[in-house]
Amino acid sequence: MENYFEIKNLQVNYRTYEGEKSVLNIERIVLEKGKTFGLVGESGAGKSILAQTILGVLPRPPGVIKGGSIFFNGEDLLLKSEKNMRKIRGKKIAMIFQDPMSTLNPVFTVGTQIVRVIRQNQGVNKKEAIKRAIEKIELVKIPDAEGIMDAYPHELSGGQRQRIIIAMALSCDAELLIADEPTRNLDVTIQAGILKLLSKLQKELHVTVLFIANNLGLVSATCDNLAMLHDGKIIEMGTTNEVLYNPQHPYTRAFIEAMPKDREHDCHLKRIFANSNPKEQFSGCQNVSLCLEKEDKCNLSVPVLKLYSGTHYVACHMA
Numbered sequence: 001m002e003n004y005f006e007i008k009n010l011q012v013n014y015r016t017y018e019g020e021k022s023v024l025n026i027e028r029i030v031l032e033k034g035k036t037f038g039l040v041g042e043s044g045a046g047k048s049i050l051a052q053t054i055l056g057v058l059p060r061p062p063g064v065i066k067g068g069s070i071f072f073n074g075e076d077l078l079l080k081s082e083k084n085m086r087k088i089r090g091k092k093i094a095m096i097f098q099d100p101m102s103t104l105n106p107v108f109t110v111g112t113q114i115v116r117v118i119r120q121n122q123g124v125n126k127k128e129a130i131k132r133a134i135e136k137i138e139l140v141k142i143p144d145a146e147g148i149m150d151a152y153p154h155e156l157s158g159g160q161r162q163r164i165i166i167a168m169a170l171s172c173d174a175e176l177l178i179a180d181e182p183t184r185n186l187d188v189t190i191q192a193g194i195l196k197l198l199s200k201l202q203k204e205l206h207v208t209v210l211f212i213a214n215n216l217g218l219v220s221a222t223c224d225n226l227a228m229l230h231d232g233k234i235i236e237m238g239t240t241n242e243v244l245y246n247p248q249h250p251y252t253r254a255f256i257e258a259m260p261k262d263r264e265h266d267c268h269l270k271r272i273f274a275n276s277n278p279k280e281q282f283s284g285c286q287n288v289s290l291c292l293e294k295e296d297k298c299n300l301s302v303p304v305l306k307l308y309s310g311t312h313y314v315a316c317h318m319a
């Protein structure tokens with residue numbers, strides 16, 4: 001049986017003044033329908049580039065798609081024309097961006113913006129679009145939905161703005177939602193509320209979610225499956241329990257150890273925590289100069305993503 005959503009051998013480069021460099025090299029990601037998949041990696045790992053590539057909004061150039069496939073309902077999105085991608089973007093796959101202020105236009109009211117998205121994607125008249133917009137604002141639990149329609153983005157709190165972004169993403173009843181660090185600029189109590197809301201909506205609306213984060217703590221409570229992205233490569237992947245409670249890659253272990261556990265606990269970011277210098281070329285594992293658990297064999301070849309056990313995959317010679 002074909003997978004609902006599957007990325008295979010995706011390679012994306014970026015053109016820079018110093019030549020092309022690889023920013024994504026993903027062997028495989030599979031999303032199960034109706035489940036939440038967490039993609040975790042530090043800043044610069046390539047998370048947003050992956051989201052942009054899936055949606056077909058990667059700026060090209062400087063981005064260059066070198067090869068691979070992104071299958072969605074059996075069709076390769078990378079082979080679709082821009083015209084056909086417009087039928088999918090917003091309608092079947094929607095995105096919640098990491099910065100609500102850059103998604104919302106400051107000079108239009110919230111209502112004008114949601115209504116425009118609904119009319120563009122669903123072809124309904126203005127009256128019907130207003131009705132649907134109010135329903136979606138109610139869905140994301142902002143009180144006085146009708147009043148909020150007349151508010152400008154700067155009149156809302158950070159949490160309310162992010163809820164509006166979620167309402168906009170949901171306004172066209174997309175079946176796959178890509179949430180790119182949706183709580184990045186919010187304080188922890190507001191973060192918790194947004195995460196709870198996303199998780200509730202995912203269950204109620206049976207949408208599939210690709211949840212992007214740089215914090216394992218955030219995704220562990222909400223995701224069924226997890227992948228660790230480092231330097232544009234998946235280095236570990238499995239169910240949330242497999243990755244979180246039995247991590248096999250030294251990078252994943254360092255990432256988990258760095259999560260603050262209590263007030264007395266210091267965050268020790270091990271040396272392995274840096275993305276490598278793209279100009280350096282290694283014949284072996286890209287982490288070899290930083291890894292505290294390396295052996296001689298790690299210098300010889302690049303580790304590929306291998307099945308470790310169950311549904312747990314690891315790209316490490318030591319696993």
Ligand SMILES: Nc1ncnc2c1ncn2[C@@H]1O[C@H](COP(=O)(O)OP(=O)(O)OP(=O)(O)O)[C@@H](O)[C@H]1O
Binds near residue numbers: 014023045046062
């Ligand atoms: N305009 C650009 N020109 C050249 N390289 C770029 C450009 N944008 C991104 N990159 C490269 O792509 C890599 C991945 O960037 P991306 O924005 O996907 O990171 P991210 O994982 O989303 O980080 P963050 O958590 O900070 O959002 C960066 O490390 C950088 O090397």
Ligand SMILES: [Mg+2]
Binds near residue numbers: 098180
């Ligand atoms: Mg990003």
